[in-house]
Amino acid sequence: MSVARVIVVGAGTMGTAIADTFARAGLATALISRNPARLTGLHANIQALSAFPEAPPELIVEAIPEDIELKSELLLGAEAAYAGEPILASNSSGLPLQDIADRLGFPDRFLGIHYFHPARELPLVEVVRVAETSENTLADARRLLSLSGRDSVVMQRPVPGALINRLQHALLHEAYHLMSQGLASAEDIDKAGRWLLGPRMCISGLLEQKDIGGLEGHARAQRTIVPDLCHDARPNPLVQDMLARGDIGLNSGRGFYDWRGQDAHAVAERASTKLRILLAYLEENRS
Numbered sequence: 001m002s003v004a005r006v007i008v009v010g011a012g013t014m015g016t017a018i019a020d021t022f023a024r025a026g027l028a029t030a031l032i033s034r035n036p037a038r039l040t041g042l043h044a045n046i047q048a049l050s051a052f053p054e055a056p057p058e059l060i061v062e063a064i065p066e067d068i069e070l071k072s073e074l075l076l077g078a079e080a081a082y083a084g085e086p087i088l089a090s091n092s093s094g095l096p097l098q099d100i101a102d103r104l105g106f107p108d109r110f111l112g113i114h115y116f117h118p119a120r121e122l123p124l125v126e127v128v129r130v131a132e133t134s135e136n137t138l139a140d141a142r143r144l145l146s147l148s149g150r151d152s153v154v155m156q157r158p159v160p161g162a163l164i165n166r167l168q169h170a171l172l173h174e175a176y177h178l179m180s181q182g183l184a185s186a187e188d189i190d191k192a193g194r195w196l197l198g199p200r201m202c203i204s205g206l207l208e209q210k211d212i213g214g215l216e217g218h219a220r221a222q223r224t225i226v227p228d229l230c231h232d233a234r235p236n237p238l239v240q241d242m243l244a245r246g247d248i249g250l251n252s253g254r255g256f257y258d259w260r261g262q263d264a265h266a267v268a269e270r271a272s273t274k275l276r277i278l279l280a281y282l283e284e285n286r287s
Contacts (some may be wrong), residue, residue: 015063056082089113107132130239177230213215
């Protein structure tokens with residue numbers, strides 16, 4: 001196999017999927033695992049390894065467990081192995097990236113690249129700069145992502161949740177508030193998301209949609225609606241209580257819905273199939 005241009009460290013569900021996105025695009029990829037012999041069914045462009053190969057790649061993406069000490073140790077080892085040559089990226093969704101950067105010898109070559117599940121299907125990733133990330137590092141990382149068929153959005157500095165999770169949690173926080181106040185049901189909130197918010201966002205996003213509709217009414221409506229939104233900085237007890245009871249969704253049989261008696265794998269696969277169909281349609285009709 002040719003020299004890997006991309007190395008992914010961590011062969012769990014996410015790491016394997018990340019490696020697959022590069023491999024399917026024709027990029028020679030290495031997937032590092034503590035037990036590479038157990039990895040089966042990998043794409044032909046993926047080489048399973050137990051340690052860093054001798055030749056430096058262009059990009060190393062770590063997708064190991066969310067432990068800052070483990071991640072820092074790994075990235076420092078990558079710097080030592082390749083003298084700071086490759087771009088180093090963390091797939092962390094919650095750890096403070098700047099704290100990791102502060103431990104590195106070449107922080108200008110470091111950034112966050114955050115994939116979302118299912119990583120093989122979703123065409124967008126977040127790129128998060130730390131204070132030292134150079135323009136060349138950012139541009140080269142986005143170029144490699146583009147080669148793998150992934151568009152990217154950029155956060156100019158790390159903040160908890162980055163871009164996508166902040167938007168998602170802002171919307172969910174209000175949804176949980178409406179439910180806990182008895183103002184709307186889970187079914188009606190999902191109906192609004194599925195048949196109104198979702199289709200509009202698919203076509204014109206959040207802000208372009210407001211430009212198209214005109215900002216006059218929106219700006220006036222904010223004066224009435226925003227003060228009445230839930231501004232409680234605490235996680236909503238509705239969800240925290242569900243967690244405490246073990247009602248964690250499809251896999252436990254209960255969440256916002258009753259899933260008992262249903263095949264969890266079949267339910268998840270139906271959702272994935274619909275997502276693939278939708279993404280294919282959006283790609284085909286990309287303006």
